[in-house]
Amino acid sequence: MVIVLGFNGFSRGAGLFARHYRATGIDRHMLFGHDSGAALVVDGRLAAAVEQERLNREKKTSAFPLDAIRWVLDEAGLALGDVDAFAFSWRFSDEVLNAMIAEIADGDGTADQKFGRLKRLTSIYEGMFSRAAVLGDFEEHTGFRIEPERLRTVPHHIAHLMCGYGISGGGDTAFLISDGRAEWLSAIMGEIRGGQVRVFDDASIDSRHSLAMLFGVITRYLGFTPNNDEYKVMGLGGYAEPAGTPPGNPFLEHVLELREGGTYRIPYHPRAVRAYYELFDRIFGTGPEGREDFALRVRVARAAQEMVEVATAHQVAALRARSDLPRLVFEGGLALNCVNNTKLLEESGYDEVEVSYGASDPGVAIGAAFSVAHEAGDALVPPVSPYLGPEYGDAAIEAALERYAGRVRSRVLDDVAAETAALLEEKVVVGWYQGRTEYGPRALGNRSILANPRFADIKDIINTRIKHREPFRPFAPIVLEDIAPDVFVMGKKRTSPYMTFVFPVQPAHVDAIPGAAHVDGTSRIQTVTREGNPLMAELLAAFTARTGVPCLINTSFNVAGEPIVNAPEEAIACFLNTEMDYLVLGRRLVTKA
Structure with a gap:
């Protein structure tokens, strides 16, 4: 051992x-x-x-x-x-x-x-x-x-x-890793065959031409925090017309240069922020005073998203030509771009594309x-649950509630799933705190904020009253794995347990879950099984039985700028400092005094 x-x-x-x-x-x-x-x-x-x-x-x-x-x-x-x-x-x-x-x-x-x-x-x-x-x-x-x-x-x-x-789960696989920068490089590709890792060195991208760092500069240009808010740019791009507005992509015309063998070049060093700002202003026909215009921001965001899609598709096409393995592992910060992940899966020819909760x-x-x-020769043991962090039992929850005595009231629920499902029939926001803390940047059903997606304005309520974040930001639905293909157009995917892919909402369900669909009609879903998260699966089943709505909104239990809550005290503090309606803390239903 x-x-x-x-x-x-x-x-x-x-x-x-x-x-x-x-x-x-x-x-x-x-x-x-x-x-x-x-x-x-x-x-x-x-x-x-x-x-x-x-x-x-x-x-x-x-x-x-x-x-x-x-x-x-x-x-x-x-x-x-x-x-x-x-x-x-x-x-x-x-x-x-x-x-x-x-x-x-x-x-x-x-x-x-x-x-x-x-x-x-x-x-x-x-x-x-x-x-x-x-x-x-x-x-x-x-x-x-x-x-x-x-x-x-x-x-x-x-x-x-x-x-x-x-x-x-291991096994033979091709791989693409792309992030801001590692020690020196920003992207590598290759394959694992028979347990042996082989990197195609001639296809590596050094950090002077980092696609992810360029995307970070664009994130900064749009007024967000680089290496933190890139997902906001991805979401903002969804407001553009499918072909872009107007036609043409200045980043593809003036910034990204594709080369043979799956490589590419970017003409400015990613740290040259001032030079990039001047370039972006020129190619998008604006200046510092025009960068706040929403239509311009959407156009820049959509162009940036398309640039990522074109560059990674170029890399993957070269990888497919060199490795006949039917499966791709895609990791690194750029692999959090779930819109791009889905396009890689559907358009690359791979049977499977895997992106983990720790990408x-x-x-x-x-x-x-x-x-x-x-x-060392150890076989890696699948499956690997994302619920890997601290868990706090009834005694710790009771102690936390005692510390907030006078500010909250609580009672023990006889049936946590059924009674929470009943609350969620209405236009309410519920903090959900159960079991072990998830690993990675997404809340995957144990440290979550939940709501009913049938209300079109629930997104505005959560963004403004709970999360304190930009109004254009979408929310992800959590859904039972066995019914997910009935609700979403999942293509090659049958499971998406880590919120790393997006899928169009099936036409029959568009009107039923407006709160869980982005403006472009897609959703970044999390699928759940009874084996992987029994209590969440029970809640979803109970909620659907009561309402006919097949999923819940699931967003991370935090406010903008703070980590996801971990301990019970943090969950109670977040609940009190926002306009959440209820907190389900283990077996306890918590309300404000």
Whole structure:
């Protein structure tokens, strides 16, 4: 049996990037190690995992994951001394560092400017990237000294790959990994055959031509937070006419250059924000004063979405030509673009496209641990539930309610599913807090806000009164897997358990669930089985039996800018600080005093 602790996060990352690269304010997420977390794999089985943000309450934190490490070990009844290997989700090898140094040496600027960049790289390397820095960081925070041979560094893209590979059940598969940047590259492709990973190196994209970083600059241009709000751009693009408004795509004409072999080039460095803003203003015929115009923002967002679709389709076509495997694992931050995922599935020729609940950087802690276990010869054990984090029992819930005595009232429900379904018949918003915390950026039915989708204005109610976010944002439906194809046009998919694909609503159900459909008639669905989440499946069955409505709105239990709630106290605080109508906290129905 091999016990592997996977982790991601740099304690000094935020300070170093703020000092050297001004990564603060709107750019505060543009650094290495964000979405820190920890995962424990025992004998090939993912035993526990939690994101550090759920415990320190700092969204997308890059902090050293001390709380997460402590929790996963406590959950398994283990100590640091029991761990056989410590898997860190970054590897800054000599090859990587040589490439980074060469980029500086070959780049524009004077000798003094280049030496300044080298000094910054040296500071970052010594403070974060070197093995000595990783070992020192771990010992400083935990008091435990890892024997150097027990620290296994895993290339960031391979950690992404092994997260998706393990969660999807392993087996032979082609893969595409695309994110902002790993150590040096921004995208890789290849295949896993017979358990052996083969990267097609000539098709890799270096970070100077990062599609995801360009999408982040567009996100910033539209007034959102880069490396955080890209999904808002995807949603905003849905307001455009299907062919774009007006015809033509300035990004495809002036920015993205497709090349042979599935590669592409982007003419400006992704950090050159000012140059990009000037370019975008020119090609879209606007200026700083016109960037707030909704029609322009929709046009830019739709063009950006189409650019992502064209670039990834170009990569996947090249991958299909080199690998005859019928299945694709797609991971990395760009794989959270669920509109693109569905098009890849339906148009690429693959029988299956798999995108996990850990596709973005929360998943690399899992993937690093899976990678080391796989190399050690352990078979990765499917299925891998997303419900991997802390669970709080009746005693903890009672204690939390006692702390809020005078502000809330509560009673024990005789039948949690049936009585919650009865509440949801009306135009109400219900906080739903059950079982173990989900892993990843989506609420998957245990830390959720629920509502009845038959009310067309329920989206406005949740956006303005609960979530405090932009009014154009859509909401996702949660539906029983066995009836999902009757409600949504699922194409090749029969299951979508992680909200990573979108599907058109079947014509017969369009009028029944207006609150769960985007303006373009699609929904980013989560399918649920009785085996995977028995209580949620029971609630859905009871709700449908009472109302004839086949799904519920499911959005994450938080407000804008905050992590999804974890502990009962956080659920109660969120409930009290919003206009939620009810909170179902375990077996307790909570109302405001």
